[in-house]
Amino acid sequence: MSASHEERPHIVIVGAGVAGCHAARNLAADHDVTVVDRNGIAAEATGLSAGIIAPTLFYSDAPAVARYANAFFREFDGSHGFSFTKRDRIDVMTEAEEAEAQDLASRLSDQGFPVAYHGSSAIEERYPQFDLEAFAGAVVYEDTGWVDPYTYATALQAEARERGATFTLDADVTDLLVDNGDVVGVETESGSIEADAVVVAAGWRTNGLLPEGVAVPIRPYRTQVLVLEPEEPLSPKFPLGRVGCEHLYFRPEHNGDLLIGGGHYPIDDPGAFTTDVDESFQLEIASFVPGFVDGFDDAGFVNGWAGIDAASPDTRPIIDAPRDAPAGLIVATGFNGLGIMGSPVIGPTVRERLTGESPPFPSDLFAADRFNGVSESFEYVSTSDV
Ligand SMILES: Cc1cc2nc3c(=O)[nH]c(=O)nc-3n(C[C@H](O)[C@H](O)[C@H](O)COP(=O)(O)OP(=O)(O)OC[C@H]3O[C@@H](n4cnc5c(N)ncnc54)[C@H](O)[C@@H]3O)c2cc1C
Structure with missing residues (x-):
């Protein structure tokens, strides 16, 4: 990193989803941090998430990550209105x-x-x-349990701000500025912002911001959620869960409704999709749920939505400098539908890439070079299938 301010390097983070907010929170104590987003906090995948937290399952091969993530949500509980619902x-x-x-x-x-x-x-x-x-x-x-993802992201933002981070939430980043092999800032529609390092946490749009010839293997995919109102509210002990063979997951809402997620598929043209739920997904839920859970024969449809996240070849994020990247460029993307529960690793891993400080878990899981030689048109693997 080319630190022009020896003591507090200036880091620009592109994206105020959970990835950008978590990185900002962990960097802000000893860096000048500016987070830039075109749309606001948690305006894309993060705000559309179901907020399920199950690191023990999804990091069953990496217990140190699971323990770290489990502990993070419990320790962070109570910060700025954020709470973790254990279930x-x-x-x-x-x-x-x-x-x-x-x-x-x-x-x-x-x-x-x-x-x-x-x-x-x-x-x-x-x-x-x-x-x-x-x-x-x-x-x-x-x-396990769940969080409200919007409140979680705003709590991360609030802590980042308390530590001095600045959020600019109406600026579209159009380019990275590179000079002599170093990242030196970003270009936005309203001018450039200088930086000693840039973290691109722009979800599925991340590759679009990288210099020519630099890319990470991610694919946009669409994923959907429906909320149903049962005949009687679900009991306060109703669990969350997954039916892997149906590619569906579920969790209760605080008011006793049932949220059901699924309907994932890779897409090549994200711009062509709305946040509306597919009719085929609604029909799938209507035919499966009444036989699986009591009290849904006459369930009411409350709402439903779809979002786009970035998939990586092995379902784990890429939090690292991409191959052939200019010095000072880090990406944090490819969260595969697990970006809320996996978010505790983001800040410590970004810190390691920028400062060399080791996190208390194996961050090679998130290294870019694990995909050297992997084609960018890799086969999409849903996290329902892992
Ligand atoms: C329906 C649904 C259900 C989900 N359920 C769960 C779940 O239960 N548990 C779980 O752990 N995860 C879940 N996820 C996944 C999780 O939401 C994502 O993995 C995570 O939010 C990704 O965060 P992110 O910060 O990488 O991306 P995003 O939240 O998409 O943030 C990227 C940000 O970058 C900004 N941006 C992009 N380009 C630019 C630019 N050029 N200039 C400025 N800003 C830019 C965007 O505006 C956006 O705010 C779900 C996702 C969806 C869609």
């Missing part, structure tokens, strides 16, 4: 999936995570609203 999670398994699920549960349990596999009748006893006749059982996670 069990059930990942429902077919007979074909059962043996692998049992292995996963016992491995996680051996590592000290509150995870266990139970057969269908034990699950129905514990969570009586479910009808699991078609399933063998479920992995139960007792360290």
Whole structure:
């Protein structure tokens, strides 16, 4: 990094989604930080998210990451109106999936995570609203929950501001400024901003801002959510969960409604899509849910929406300097539908890339060079399938 201000380098962060806000929060204490967004805080994928938090499952191969993320949400609880709602999670398994699920549960349990596999009748006893006749059982996670993603992002923003970060929330970044192999700032529609380093956290648009010949392997994909009002509000113990074979996940709302997510598919032309839910996704939910959960035969449709996130080849984000990038350029993108629950790693990993300070988890999981040689038209893998 070419620090023109020896003591407090100026970092411009492009994007005020969860990635940009988390990076800003962690950098602001000892850097001058300016976050620039074209649309506002959490205006894209972040604000559209279901906010499910299940790092133990999605980082089951990296327990240090799971522990760090789990602890972060609990420690951050109470900051600027942010709260973490703790709730069990059930990942429902077919007979074909059962043996692998049992292995996963016992491995996680051996590592000290509150995870266990139970057969269908034990699950129905514990969570009586479910009808699991078609399933063998479920992995139960007792360290999961959800957050309101908008409040979470604004709480990160508030902490970043308290530490001195500035947010410019109506500026479209049109280009990176590069001089002699160093990033020296960004160009916006209303002028340029100088910087010693730039973090591009612009979601699926990230590659569009990188210099010619520099890119990370990400693909935009669309993902959808519906909220249904059951005949009676769901009980306060109703768990969150996932039905992997149906590519669906769910969680209760605070008012007893049910949020159901799924309908993911890669897209090549994000500009052609609205935030409206596909009719095919609505029909899929209408045919599946009443047989899976009691009380939805006459459910009401509350609302639904779709958003676009960036997928990477292995479902993990890329938080690093891309190959052949000018010095001082870092990207934080490719969160694959897990960017809220995975966000605690963003700030520490960006700090490591900029300052060399080691995070308390293996950040090579987020390195750009793990994809050297991987084609940019890689096959999309949904996180429902991992
Ligand atoms: C429907 C849905 C449900 C989801 N559910 C979950 C869930 O339950 N749990 C979970 O962990 N994750 C979930 N996710 C995924 C999560 O929301 C994303 O992984 C995460 O929000 C990505 O954050 P981000 O900051 O990378 O991107 P974004 O939130 O998209 O932020 C990128 C920002 O960059 C800005 N930007 C882009 N280009 C420019 C430019 N040229 N100039 C200035 N600003 C620019 C945009 O305006 C935007 O604000 C869900 C996502 C969706 C869509």
